[in-house]
Amino acid sequence: MEILQQAEYEPARVVGGYTDRILRVDLSKQKIAIQELPPDFKNKYVGGRGYALKLIWDDTTTKTRYDSPDNILVMASGPLGNEPGFPGTGKFIVGTISPLTDTFIDSNVGGHFGPLLKLAGFDALAVSGISQKEVVILIDSDAGTISIAAAPAYDEEIDNGALSFGQKLLRDVNDGEFSDSFAAVTVGRGASNARFGIVNSLYFDRRRNRIRSKQAGRGGTGTVMRFKRLRGIVVRSSLPKANGNNAIDREGVREAGSHLKEVVSQSDPKQLNLSAWGTTILSEYMDKFHLFPINNYQYGQSPESSQLFARVFFDKYFSKKIPDGCYYGCNLACAKGAENVELTRGPRAGQNVSVDGPEYETVGAVSCLGIFDPQFVMEYNWYCDEYGLDTISTGVTIAFFMECFERGFLTARDIGYELTFGNIEAAGRLLHEIARGEGFGKVAGQGVARGKKWVAEKYATRHDTSEKAALAELDKFGMEVKGLEFSMYVSKESLAQQGGYGFALKGPQHDEAWLIFIDQVHKELPTFEHKANALKWFPLIRTWFNATGLCKLPWIDVRNPEAANTSEPAKNLPTLAHYVKYLNSTTGSNKRLEDVLEDSERLYILQKLVNLRQGKGTRASDQIPQRAMGPAFFNEYESRAEYYDKWLQERLGDGELLPATPEQRHKLLMEKRMQAYQQLCDIVYEKKGFTSEGIPKRETVRKFGLLDKQANQLLDRFGV
Amino acid sequence: MTDSACEVQSRCWGFGGVPQFSLSPPGLWELEGVDVGYFSKLWVNQAMKKVISIEFFGMQRAVTKTDSIYMPIAENMRVNDALEYVKNQYPKLPLDKGMVLITVNQEMASLDTMLKANDSVLFLPFISGG
Numbered sequence: 001m002e003i004l005q006q007a008e009y010e011p012a013r014v015v016g017g018y019t020d021r022i023l024r025v026d027l028s029k030q031k032i033a034i035q036e037l038p039p040d041f042k043n044k045y046v047g048g049r050g051y052a053l054k055l056i057w058d059d060t061t062t063k064t065r066y067d068s069p070d071n072i073l074v075m076a077s078g079p080l081g082n083e084p085g086f087p088g089t090g091k092f093i094v095g096t097i098s099p100l101t102d103t104f105i106d107s108n109v110g111g112h113f114g115p116l117l118k119l120a121g122f123d124a125l126a127v128s129g130i131s132q133k134e135v136v137i138l139i140d141s142d143a144g145t146i147s148i149a150a151a152p153a154y155d156e157e158i159d160n161g162a163l164s165f166g167q168k169l170l171r172d173v174n175d176g177e178f179s180d181s182f183a184a185v186t187v188g189r190g191a192s193n194a195r196f197g198i199v200n201s202l203y204f205d206r207r208r209n210r211i212r213s214k215q216a217g218r219g220g221t222g223t224v225m226r227f228k229r230l231r232g233i234v235v236r237s238s239l240p241k242a243n244g245n246n247a248i249d250r251e252g253v254r255e256a257g258s259h260l261k262e263v264v265s266q267s268d269p270k271q272l273n274l275s276a277w278g279t280t281i282l283s284e285y286m287d288k289f290h291l292f293p294i295n296n297y298q299y300g301q302s303p304e305s306s307q308l309f310a311r312v313f314f315d316k317y318f319s320k321k322i323p324d325g326c327y328y329g330c331n332l333a334c335a336k337g338a339e340n341v342e343l344t345r346g347p348r349a350g351q352n353v354s355v356d357g358p359e360y361e362t363v364g365a366v367s368c369l370g371i372f373d374p375q376f377v378m379e380y381n382w383y384c385d386e387y388g389l390d391t392i393s394t395g396v397t398i399a400f401f402m403e404c405f406e407r408g409f410l411t412a413r414d415i416g417y418e419l420t421f422g423n424i425e426a427a428g429r430l431l432h433e434i435a436r437g438e439g440f441g442k443v444a445g446q447g448v449a450r451g452k453k454w455v456a457e458k459y460a461t462r463h464d465t466s467e468k469a470a471l472a473e474l475d476k477f478g479m480e481v482k483g484l485e486f487s488m489y490v491s492k493e494s495l496a497q498q499g500g501y502g503f504a505l506k507g508p509q510h511d512e513a514w515l516i517f518i519d520q521v522h523k524e525l526p527t528f529e530h531k532a533n534a535l536k537w538f539p540l541i542r543t544w545f546n547a548t549g550l551c552k553l554p555w556i557d558v559r560n561p562e563a564a565n566t567s568e569p570a571k572n573l574p575t576l577a578h579y580v581k582y583l584n585s586t587t588g589s590n591k592r593l594e595d596v597l598e599d600s601e602r603l604y605i606l607q608k609l610v611n612l613r614q615g616k617g618t619r620a621s622d623q624i625p626q627r628a629m630g631p632a633f634f635n636e637y638e639s640r641a642e643y644y645d646k647w648l649q650e651r652l653g654d655g656e657l658l659p660a661t662p663e664q665r666h667k668l669l670m671e672k673r674m675q676a677y678q679q680l681c682d683i684v685y686e687k688k689g690f691t692s693e694g695i696p697k698r699e700t701v702r703k704f705g706l707l708d709k710q711a712n713q714l715l716d717r718f719g720v
Numbered sequence: 721m722t723d724s725a726c727e728v729q730s731r732c733w734g735f736g737g738v739p740q741f742s743l744s745p746p747g748l749w750e751l752e753g754v755d756v757g758y759f760s761k762l763w764v765n766q767a768m769k770k771v772i773s774i775e776f777f778g779m780q781r782a783v784t785k786t787d788s789i790y791m792p793i794a795e796n797m798r799v800n801d802a803l804e805y806v807k808n809q810y811p812k813l814p815l816d817k818g819m820v821l822i823t824v825n826q827e828m829a830s831l832d833t834m835l836k837a838n839d840s841v842l843f844l845p846f847i848s849g850g
Contacts, residue, residue: 270814271845273779281778285847288777289826310778360850489849514849521844522821523828552850559846564818570848 001172002150004135007032011121011141011237017079017245017586018042022051023122023146025137027228028069028129032146037123044705046547047078049106050603051124052095056104057606057710059128062613066099066195066220067227069130075185075233076124077114079587081549082244083329086257086582087264088551090115090327092201094185094216096224098506099195100393100447101483103614104607105219105506108546110326110335111201111212112183119237119244131229138173139235142181151231157348162188162222162388166202166232167211173234178204178211186232187222188388193437194445196393196485197222200385207322212337213356214326217390218509219484226388241328245586252585260554260578261331268332268558278318278336279360280310286364290640291490291516293368295421296399297479297627298636300490304372308363312374317341317355332554341378345428348383357381358391364488365395369402370421380431387435393447396485398430400448400478401440401455409459409474415440448480476626476633482507482616491628494520496531499680502624503535505607511546512539514556518570532683537571543600548583555579602704608696609706613714619681619694630673637666644669695720770794770837774806780843783813793835799824800831802841815843 012019020042022035045054052074064071077092092114098105117125120141127137134151152172158164166186174182184202191197199216216222247253268274272281283305286292290300306312314320317338325333337356343349358381366377384391398419404410405419412418416439419426433441443454456470463470479486484507491497497520500513515534518524525531545552555575562574573593580593591599611617630644631637637644641662648669649658659665685692689700695718701707775788791805799822807815821844822829835841 267819269779270816270819271779272847277778279850282847282850284777285844288775288842311781510849516849517847521823521826521828556848557850559819559848561816561819569818570846572848 001136001138001152003147004150005030005032005148007146008144009034009121009146010144011119013121013246014082014118014244015246016248016588017082018047019118019121019123021122022055022124022126023139025125025127025146025148026129027127027131027135027148027230030131030148032148034122035126042079042123044602046544046599046603047123048076048081048091048093048108048549049095049543049546050606051076052093052106053104053603053606053610055124055126056095056097057610060097062615064097064614065102066097066224067130068097070128071097071224073127073221073224073228073230074124075113075117076549077118078547078549079245080583082115082118082241083247083253083257083582083586084241084327085243085254085329087260087330087332087554088327089329089549091545091549091551092117093546094199094221096221097614098483099197099220099223100449100485101219101507101614101616103482103616104610105221105484106546107199107216107218107221108511108551109199109201109216110214110551112180112203112327113185113201113233113235114549115241115244115327116181116183116235116237119239119241120235125233127225127228127230130227134229134231136169136231137233139233141235141237141239143236160189161386162186162191162198162200163202163211163213163386166200166213169232169234170202170204170211173236178209180204180206181238182234182236184232184234185216185225186388187226187230188386188435190384190387190389190435191220191222191226193441194389194394194434195220195223195447195450196390196397196445197224197226197388198385198390199225200388203326208319208337208339208354210339210354212326212335212354213385214335215385215390217361217392219506220390220393222388247586248588249585253582256578256582256585257329260575260582263560263575263578264331264554264558267561271559272557274332274334274553274557275324277310277314278324278334278357280313280336280358280363282360283363283367284309286360286489289517289521290493293364293486293488293490295370296368296396296403296477297486297490297492298403298477298633299639300492302367302372305367307372307374308367308377313338313358313363313377316374317378330551330554332551332558334553338378341382343379343382344375345379345424346383346432348386353382355382356385361488362391362395365391368395368399368488369427370399371424371427372422373424376424376428379428383431383435387431389431389435392487393485394431394434395488396479397434397444397448397451398427400451401430401444402427403477404455404474409455409470414458447483448478448485449483452478452480479625479627480508481624481628482611482621484508486628489514489516491516491624492630495676495680496525496534498624498628498677499531499535499684500538501628502622502677502681503684504539505604505611508624508628511552512542514538522570524568524570528679528683531680532687535680535684536687537597540597540600540604541571541576543603544596547600547603550579598704602706605696605701605704606706608690609701609711609714612695612718613710617695618718619685619692622681622694624677626670626674629677630670631666632670634663634666637662637669641665648672691720693718772802772835772837772839772841774802774841774843777842777844779845780813784810793837797835798831799829799833799835799841802835803831803843806843819846820844821846
């Protein structure tokens with residue numbers, strides 16, 4: 001490999017979960033620098049998402065876009081990542097200015113990269129600039145070197161594939177052998193041609209004796225990496241992983257970890273059983289409760305859904321005799337995978353591949369296309385990973401264009417073929433076109449928000465109507481907010497989840513709040529006040545997980561039996577107590593859960609400020625499509641007319657009669673849904689310390705020590 | 721009638737104030753056109769035409785080896801009766817108190833909720849969305 005630039009360094013020792021160093025690489029100048037952090041930096045910004053936000057806030061401007069040289073791609077674990085004695089500590093975040101939303105996005109991902117980066121001496125890696133040629137970054141703490149090298153050229157097939165390229169690279173840097181002292185992140189060809197490119201996190205799984213992958217899927221982080229002409233990053237550390245954080249109270253860490261592992265091992269097999277089924281288990285529950293996205297979220301249930309339930313993947317594909325997990329010590333071990341899956345379609349048809357997944361979100365993305373073929377799910381999963389495309393945004397975008405075609409907004413001439421729901425050949429064709437940047441894929445690769453504008457223009461020209469009028473129709477079913485495509489849950493019947501999607505600062509991804517069951521099924525959030533409280537609390541605790549390098553699943557998806565004895569079981573507070581103990585034992589702090597939430601709120605407000613600066617921070621940016629609120633079109637209403645009429649009658653009360661015609665009832669129902677969402681906005685903003693326009697009040701910003709010069713000017717601009 | 725079906729009826733009719741019936745009376749009828757899974761020939765006495773369904777998901781299906789079962793009901797039967805019935809049929813099924821959410825016709829229910837014919841009962845794990 002041709003080394004273009006190299007720096008020698010002495011790796012910092014991890015103490016109490018931190019190294020207090022950030023590795024900064026400027027690809028324009030081929031400059032490698034180590035930034036020493038002042039002691040209060042970690043106290044204020046925690047790690048992970050917090051570090052990424054602070055770097056973006058300080059070093060980018062309102063004009064920064066995904067492809068600007070000053071955009072920064074940040075990868076950071078957190079103080080609690082990298083501890084095999086505690087479940088779910090392999091997470092790190094990839095944060096940047098998104099090509100889809102034009103504001104801050106982060107995506108959390110598992111694997112070994114985050115832990116190894118910390119062992120190599122860095123709390124975070126921040127890459128700025130744009131390289132003149134394709135490069136890789138090599139961080140070798142064993143050798144004490146950091147290098148920028150010319151990206152190796154293998155052959156076209158390998159070079160185009162994020163998985164193929166990463167596997168070859170990981171072998172090459174270690175004399176032809178795989179080793180768990182190495183991990184890599186890579187991007188593929190699709191990230192060059194679509195705004196929803198992903199970063200693949202590759203690690204060696206000794207038990208499966210192969211490279212496995214996890215994905216930082218949301219928001220186009222891979223597109224940013226690819227635009228910087230950065231093909232991959234390899235990190236190496238041979239330091240022992242046990243007690244890798246050099247915890248201040250090692251015994252405390254051991255106790256907290258063993259308690260949580262016991263909860264997981266005792267309870268998960270009796271509950272969702274993620275350790276056996278992975279997240280695909282969710283499909284059947286979602287389908288049962290009309291939450292499974294069918295045909296671009298038009299319907300939540302289908303008679304064909306059972307072909308996509310976990311048992312199908314379990315029986316036919318998953319390797320069952322090999323323990324899973326994306327990092328050492330996690331006994332939830334939900335990262336399922338399959339070996340020797342033969343591709344039957346696409347350019348690699350006939351090849352046998354290993355598939356990591358599918359996760360529920362990928363299964364949902366395929367049901368969103370009206371396709372119920374598990375083999376297609378496996379191939380879609382693999383191709384998206386290999387191309388480096390987000391399975392969610394790819395699916396939602398194709399589904400949007402399918403509906404445009406079926407509702408007459410587009411013709412076969414516009415697309416090049418008939419793009420209909422359930423059409424496997426057409427869906428597969430468009431996936432490959434997106435990855436290659438060919439044909440209609442050039443349009444689809446821009447995502448739903450930009451796709452809506454393209455369709456509106458075409459339609460208006462053809463039908464002698466205004467673009468604005470066409471866009472108003474497309475807005476009803478274009479499933480995006482702030483430019484990001486929705487994750488895979490139908491939120492029509494849960495007002496709280498509508499808020500969970502609408503208020504999510506990064507766009508409609510459920511990692512800020514997933515409230516559907518406690519709202520729609522448990523009925524634990526009966527009033528606006530209840531919903532607003534949940535919409536404040538859950539995003540804060542979930543933010544903390546993204547700042548500390550932890551996976552949320554052992555907390556949120558394994559209910560601790562002791563939670564039943566608490567006033568708010570859904571918060572699973574007995575399990576959170578183990579997390580707080582783990583935090584204090586690792587870092588030497590003495591925090592309570594309230595302190596943790598306050599730390600998170602600071603990061604939440606900082607992210608809100610970034611959004612405001614980038615034009616995505618006001619009430620207008622929190623508005624959601626009509627389809628996210630209810631049956632946007634009459635066919636959706638008709639599919640559950642009895643249910644909707646009952647819902648409407650309950651809201652009208654006994655004294656008022658339902659409108660006479662179904663059309664009138666549908667119209668009134670949607671009016672009520674839209675009114676409720678606006679009411680929710682009002683009360684949630686108040687709870688969060690925002691104005692009615694969704695802008696943080698000056699005292700809110702001051703309270704968290706964030707009222708710097710930039711924040712002052714920004715709030716002045718908004719008259720706050 | 722299969723042995724297992726006999727067993728189901730026997731256990732079902734033996735609790736909660738439900739009238740006792742002979743296991744093989746004349747005039748037995750068979751549920752037609754429905755998937756009753758493992759108990760593929762569930763016979764119910766003509767006097768007890770009222771049934772509810774209990775559906776199984778995920779790990780529950782792995783234990784019960786069926787998607788759903790039907791349970792005959794009589795007057796004044798409650799969700800708790802359905803829970804006891806399932807516990808009796810499938811002792812290995814984890815249905816600990818506080819660890820499952822019970823719904824009837826997809827609405828939250830308590831152990832005291834009254835059952836009526838054709839109700840669909842689910843014992844769900846807590847799902848919080850990853």
